[in-house]
Amino acid sequence: MKIQFTDTHVKLENIAGSKKKNRQRLNWIKLAEKGRIPTQAKYTSPRISFDGENWWLSVGIKTSRKLKPMRELKFVCKQAGHPYTEGVGIDLGIKDLAIISDTTKVRNINKTRTVRKLKKTRRRLQRQVSRKYQMNKKGDSYCKTSNLIKGEKRLLRINHRLANIRANHVHQATAAIIGRKPSFICLENLNVQGMMKNKHLSEKVQEQNLYEFRRQIEYKAHWAKIAVVIADRWYPSSKTCIECGYVKKDLTLSDRTYVCPHCGNVIDRDFQAALNLKRYGETELSKSAS
Ligand SMILES: [Zn+2]
Known part of the structure; x- marks a missing residue:
């Protein structure tokens, strides 16, 4: 399945395959969450599922493993913040x-x-x-x-x-x-x-x-x-x-x-x-x- 993403939309070739020029826009499905999936990446094994309330689309992405640094979440651990010096x-x-x-x-x-x-x-x-x-x-x-x-x-x-x-x-x-x-x-x-x-x-x-x-x-x-x-x-x-x-x-x-x-x-x-x-x-x- 060929798949394309923008920040707000997804195009799935198998589902919407209209080739007419004026129908181009119809091929794009709006996503509920903005910017969750990086555009311009190689996608593998797309999966679509329905949980009774929402439709979910998941894809694998090839990337070097440095997307975002982990954040410190102070409200979860009391006293959290400073780095540990030991195990x-x-x-x-x-x-x-x-x-x-x-x-x-x-x-x-x-x-x-x-x-x-x-x-x-x-x-x-x-x-x-x-x-x-x-x-x-x-x-x-x-x-x-x-x-x-x-x-x-x-x-x-x-x-x-x-x-x-x-x-x-x-x-x-x-x-x-x-x-x-x-x-x-x-x-x-x-x-x-x-x-x-x-x-x-x-x-x-x-x-x-x-x-x-x-x-x-x-x-x-x-x-x-x-x-x-x-x-x-x-x-x-x-x-x-x-x-x-x-x-x-x-x-x-x-x-x-x-x-x-x-x-x-x-x-x-x-x-x-x-x-x-x-x-x-x-x-x-x-x-x-x-
Ligand atoms: Zn003792």
Whole structure:
């Protein structure tokens, strides 16, 4: 498929192929977003999809990897700004999205008012829609009234909005972390399968985009030439005392504060996990260097 872009329009040869001179303008389709796709590039594998609300067009672009420098996003990480001088360990979780070993953290976007309100609206709409389905039931078939269709559309729009807010948050957080150029990043190997077995937890894990966070850290770090260390799955990052190395085996998820029975160290559980991960990363990297 031949494809051409301007800042505001796209021309797809297969879809609109009018060759008449006065129809030339008809071949161009207006884009919803201005300047998102660079003009004058080589495009590969164009894809068109419809998500029920919008049409999406995606293309691959060949370019040298220096499009835009990463920005520092101060509102995501408290205290963000200055570049790191060393590596960081990042503990991922439900309460906050990420706790970083330099005492900064990325909040859980699902706890903000906007998201909570959206979820409430969604619940109400879902109930409305299913009630209308029941009302219009005729034997095995449904009769879709225009109100019902309208409700479904609104529901779809809310779902898209929620997904966008969550995706945007993860992008800003990972960009902010990478933008500060740590010498390495160490993440824990999430036992997501184990978490998914817990019904209550699995919804929160999905909402939190933990997988996506790790994926973005990995590829953005790769672009910025920052080493990423993934800790061994069984490494007890939150159970190990940062001061003396004692491993507290009976620490449960509800214990938010770690009190070491061996040396008396008292510390926030997630922050200690981040510190341990940082140390883990240092050890691993010095091993591979020697
Ligand atoms: Zn201790």
